[in-house]
Amino acid sequence: xxxxxxxxxxxxxxxxxxxxxxxxxxxxxxxxxxxxxxxxxxxxxxxxxxxxxxxxxxxxxxxxxxxxxxxxxxxxxxxxxxxxxxxxxxxxxxxxxxxxxxxxxxxxxxxxxxxxxxxxxxxxxxxxxxxxxxxxxxxxxxxxxxxxxxxxxxxxxxxxxxxxxxxxxxxxxxxxxxxxxxxxxxxxxxxxxxxxxxxxxxxxxxxxxxxxxxxxxxxxxxxxxxxxxxx
Numbered sequence: 001x002x003x004x005x006x007x008x009x010x011x012x013x014x015x016x017x018x019x020x021x022x023x024x025x026x027x028x029x030x031x032x033x034x035x036x037x038x039x040x041x042x043x044x045x046x047x048x049x050x051x052x053x054x055x056x057x058x059x060x061x062x063x064x065x066x067x068x069x070x071x072x073x074x075x076x077x078x079x080x081x082x083x084x085x086x087x088x089x090x091x092x093x094x095x096x097x098x099x100x101x102x103x104x105x106x107x108x109x110x111x112x113x114x115x116x117x118x119x120x121x122x123x124x125x126x127x128x129x130x131x132x133x134x135x136x137x138x139x140x141x142x143x144x145x146x147x148x149x150x151x152x153x154x155x156x157x158x159x160x161x162x163x164x165x166x167x168x169x170x171x172x173x174x175x176x177x178x179x180x181x182x183x184x185x186x187x188x189x190x191x192x193x194x195x196x197x198x199x200x201x202x203x204x205x206x207x208x209x210x211x212x213x214x215x216x217x218x219x220x221x222x223x224x225x226x227x228x229x230x231x
Contacts, residue, residue, distance in 0.1 A: 011208065012036040012073040014059065014080055014097060017044040020111050021079035023201025025052060031205060036073065059096045060089065067100035075208055076101060076108045087140040091147040098151060101158045109208055112164040113145025117219055118184040120193070127167060156215065163204055165195060166221040172196030178203055179223040186221030193221050
């Protein structure tokens with residue numbers, strides 16, 4: 001699914017210091033994009049490759065700057081995740097980016113959450129609605145992600161794509177092997193929905209490469225048929 005041909009498209013990544021954001025930046029650089037990394041604390045961007053442009057923006061405090069930044073890029077990626085205890089800020093932050101995308105006409109790819117994905121057991125429950133599926137510690141971010149998911153319906157004039165991770169987004173190697181889905185968790189051979197941060201970054205940049213932001217909600221995950229056959 002990966003296209004590694006170099007090109008000169010300009011991509012801006014919001015939340016570039018997070019686990020997903022760093023992987024998106026790394027993969028985009030590898031593919032030849034001109035990358036701008038955005039974070040509130042510019043010092044946290046110092047670990048990124050020298051080729052990456054860096055900019056400090058507090059998007060809630062300075063929303064007017066965001067549209068200007070997007071207008072100077074071919075595509076935007078949001079990997080925003082508020083700090084623990086500030087999860088309720090995520091819908092407001094995402095709205096700033098979607099408003100800016102509307103104003104600038106820039107395609108935007110948003111890292112969503114698994115909250116609204118259906119379980120693969122056919123129960124009809126989502127990750128958020130299923131009894132005892134989520135630990136209490138992650139419910140605040142799951143509820144915020146559900147609110148973000150509803151936001152997209154207000155932006156039918158924006159070229160957006162929401163890529164939702166599986167139930168487990170974890171450290172791990174970059175395999176470049178994953179399966180794409182829509183509204184149901186993609187599960188591995190053992191029934192667990194998972195993907196590494198690195199491969200989620202690959203999947204996000206694959207979507208950007210495809211240049212198809214047609215108002216779609218997607219998900220990805222591992223599905224190891226070889227292990228399943230051997231089990």
